[in-house]
Amino acid sequence: MEKEQIYNLIDAFFHDELSKTEESILFTVLSENNEGKEYFKEMLKFSEVVKLTSDEVPENLDREILIRTVKFSTKKKRTKYQLSYLFAFLIAVLFIFASFFFYQKLQDYNREIKEVHKIVDYQNKVISLFINSLPAARVNETLQNEIIIKKNL
Amino acid sequence: MKLSENEKILLFGKYYEALKSGVYNYAVKMLSDKETASDVMQNVFVKFFEHIENIREEEKIKVWIFKSARNEIYGIYRKSGNSIFSKLDKTAIENISVGGFPYEKVEAAELANILLDEVNKLSETSREVILLREYAFLSYNEIAEITGVEINVVKSRLHKARKKLIDKISKLYR
Numbered sequence: 001m002e003k004e005q006i007y008n009l010i011d012a013f014f015h016d017e018l019s020k021t022e023e024s025i026l027f028t029v030l031s032e033n034n035e036g037k038e039y040f041k042e043m044l045k046f047s048e049v050v051k052l053t054s055d056e057v058p059e060n061l062d063r064e065i066l067i068r069t070v071k072f073s074t075k076k077k078r079t080k081y082q083l084s085y086l087f088a089f090l091i092a093v094l095f096i097f098a099s100f101f102f103y104q105k106l107q108d109y110n111r112e113i114k115e116v117h118k119i120v121d122y123q124n125k126v127i128s129l130f131i132n133s134l135p136a137a138r139v140n141e142t143l144q145n146e147i148i149i150k151k152n153l
Numbered sequence: 154m155k156l157s158e159n160e161k162i163l164l165f166g167k168y169y170e171a172l173k174s175g176v177y178n179y180a181v182k183m184l185s186d187k188e189t190a191s192d193v194m195q196n197v198f199v200k201f202f203e204h205i206e207n208i209r210e211e212e213k214i215k216v217w218i219f220k221s222a223r224n225e226i227y228g229i230y231r232k233s234g235n236s237i238f239s240k241l242d243k244t245a246i247e248n249i250s251v252g253g254f255p256y257e258k259v260e261a262a263e264l265a266n267i268l269l270d271e272v273n274k275l276s277e278t279s280r281e282v283i284l285l286r287e288y289a290f291l292s293y294n295e296i297a298e299i300t301g302v303e304i305n306v307v308k309s310r311l312h313k314a315r316k317k318l319i320d321k322i323s324k325l326y327r
Contacts, residue, residue, distance in 0.1 A: 007312075015290055042319045049322055050287045052265040057177045061191050068195060069165065069202045073158065 006036040014047050165202050168214050175289030176222050182284050183226045193225045219299045271321045279314035286311055
């Protein structure tokens with residue numbers, strides 16, 4: 001195995017990126033490669049020192065972040081509820097306006113029907129007057145165009 | 154991702170626990186100021202909670218969080234005009250707890266001190282790569298995606314930077 005590959009494997013080992021099989025390959029290679037072994041030791045020391053210089057997250061920061069996210073979550077929930085209430089209110093207002101509008105329309109139609117009814121009444125009366133003013137019909141006793149039907153023998 | 158409120162909280166908790174140390178160390182060592190780093194961390198995780206549903210794939214969450222942290226950090230640099238090479242915070246060294254003997258503690262503190270000094274001397278790009286790999290435990294692919302460079306460049310920067318640091322440390326403990 002090439003030096004580069006060994007170094008990459010060692011790097012991956014210290015970052016928990018190797019499978020069990022790859023780990024056993026690495027250790028087999030290292031048992032035969034002194035340069036690799038040396039680099040492994042150096043990496044071990046290096047990662048130990050890195051751990052020493054690693055800062056821990058302060059507890060109050062943990063708490064602060066948790067509080068802020070919970071606040072955001074409840075605020076969002078509240079806004080969600082407020083939005084649904086607002087939506088329901090708007091729908092109710094819309095229905096009120098719609099019923100008012102249709103009531104007005106109904107009243108208008110009522111008024112129009114009454115007026116039309118009046119006109120029809122008046123026109124009825126006029127027609128009756130016309131009919132009454134016509135001369136009386138005369139009925140003749142004899143037929144003017146007599147048709148004689150004869151039996152064809 | 155379409156998530157219920159409970160699923161959101163569970164997912165947030167899972168990633169917060171897994172990444173909090175990495176993000177905090179990245180921010181502290183990039184900014185050299187714990188208070189500003191704490192603000193960055195708060196903003197990043199609250200933003201993550203707010204946008205958790207907008208992240209399309211769960212696999213992208215890690216990169217999303219670190220990218221967000223990186224944007225916050227570089228935003229602070231732009232605002233304050235501070236150089237990235239400011240002095241690193243060394244309070245971690247004061248709290249070192251190793252070994253049973255005082256000399257072990259002294260040696261560990263000395264090594265830690267040297268490491269932080271050397272990290273401080275690294276170029277901006279190498280320093281960032283070292284922090285993302287060694288403190289945040291990110292893969293080469295993830296680092297490449299976060300920093301916006303090719304994976305080979307990440308590998309080469311990391312290799313060079315780590316070699317420098319290892320050489321310095323090795324000199325002391327040999």
